[in-house]
Amino acid sequence: MISLAITLVLAAFVGWFAWHTYKSYRAATGTVWRRLYAATMNSATIFFAAVASWVTAAFNFTLNIADFFGATEFRDFATRTFSPDVASDILLGCMLIIVLARLRTLKLTP
DSSP states (O other): OHHHHHHHHHHHHHHHHHHHHHHHHHHOOSSHHHHHHHHTTTOHHHHHHHHHHHHHHHHHHHHHHHHHTTOHHHHHHHHHHSOHHHHHHHHHHHHHHHHHHHHHHHHHOO
């Protein structure tokens, strides 16, 4: 039950950030990518981290909802498919992309 409460709090934060990004996106001008970049405070790092956070929060929310309703077969499928080895590889890849995006952002600053 605590896990579900934590997931709901994190989902609320992700929802707020998505709303803020949408509102900023609507206010920005230019191409789609320029508007997304402007909506995430002109930072490629924040943009990629937000996308990674949305995906992670959605996955954790789905697992906790499945546990809440007693759908253990879904949790078994998810843990078989996404083992700790796969999760650590994905996390390492995300961190590498975030570092590269941050280095690119720092180079673009005059």
